[in-house]
Amino acid sequence: MDLAVCAGHPEVVRLLSAAGADPSAAAGEYDEATPPLLAAMRGDTAVARLLLDAGVDPGGPRPAARRWRWGTADRARRHRHRADAARGA
Template sequence: MGERNGPAERLVGAASSGDTAEVGRLLVEGVAADAPDGERRTALDRAACAGHAEVVDLLLRAGADPGQPIGEYGGDQTPLTAAVGWGHADVVRLLLAAGAPTGPQTRFGWLPLVHAATGTHGDPLALVDLLLEYGADLEERQRGLTPLEWACGLPRPEMVRHLLARGAVPTLKARARAVYWGARQHPEQVDVFREIVAALAASAAAR
């Protein structure tokens, strides 16, 4: 546990509030970029979750680890999965440029691309494109499902069409997710899932 108001606590607090000047001052004074506070949260953790891009940039330049485990539950996320989940595209780009991995994250194997494909914050389509730009694999699986297969279980035909257009494979599992999972979970949107099934069929026929 850190001091109640020690250097690490002040750095994490400044990062959380987006105080770029204070973060910069503390880093110049020698506070380690990844020093955890008393709750074991780091400055990058807080800044990435909050979407403070300037602070994230400062921390990365000071040596913060872009792939570190973060989160209030003992490392259930990474800065990248958190930033994608909250739709902070500017933070996502900074993390990717700094070398954040796009593959399975933490002990749960979370995939940033699945976070984007199922997300509701920011511009999920743009986040998908950004992750693909940095090498994310459309066919990598989280809990046995590809990003497309995850998306087919939600009433998001625009995301399904986008993933297909970017090259995702329209698998039988994707169709089953739309028919046997999505439509049953969202019976009021059965027509939307029919639209998803039609998009999958059209993509398969064009291959």
Template sequence: MRIADHLVEAAEAGDAFLVARLMAEGAGVDTRNSVGRTALDLAASRGHPEVVRLLITAGADPEQRAGEHHESTPLCLAAAHGRTAVVGALIDAGVHLRAQGRMRWVPLVLAATSGDRGHPQTVTLLLDRGADIDAEMKSRTSLEWAARFGQVQMVRQLLGRGATPTTNALAAAHEYAERHRGELWN
């Protein structure tokens, strides 16, 4: 197994001691493993903030392409998985909060809409640290996406934080209610 594979495996497992040792032995901090993933990519998506900080301190590019198909960034992966501490570490490292990656994903939209209810703590952190609450991804804001997916608690949270209640958000909520009429009233 190549040293890069060991580094990525250690980062994915959250083993900061082994990550530091492998880098000291010459593992390139941004080297991709045999399937094209980096240590930062997997540490961010798996939720290991201490490893993320270690890799960034060692020179890892915090805005590198990440994800299975290199479509994302470490921040977008962390936001989508609700890895709040990792999101904080990446913001501390200077990562911008605008649309990113090949897909132009907006971290706030991902945090607000991933999973069954979004990730409220991650949304709070992103907003507290300066994310634009009305930023659009594929022509929809986080509020519009949350309404479209029927995530009532997230809609409330975003409105409470000052999201603009657009006609598109209202229409999305109405469409969701119509699609799920039987589920909502039973």
């Protein structure tokens, strides 16, 4: 489902929903997103509407990134730390 959302293919999203795919399933390499979040990030209102029609709770499940506090700022801090260590700083 997440790949269809990211690619902006509403017909595939519709087919997957009809086949029983979970429109709220965690998505992304680290389960950091959900299909509705991905659609919102793309500004894809057609796909977002399909997901809502498929029964997605707009407040939906929280992606792992929020549950485990792996937010963007945390990733940036970890990345900078690794970069500093590689430079010997």
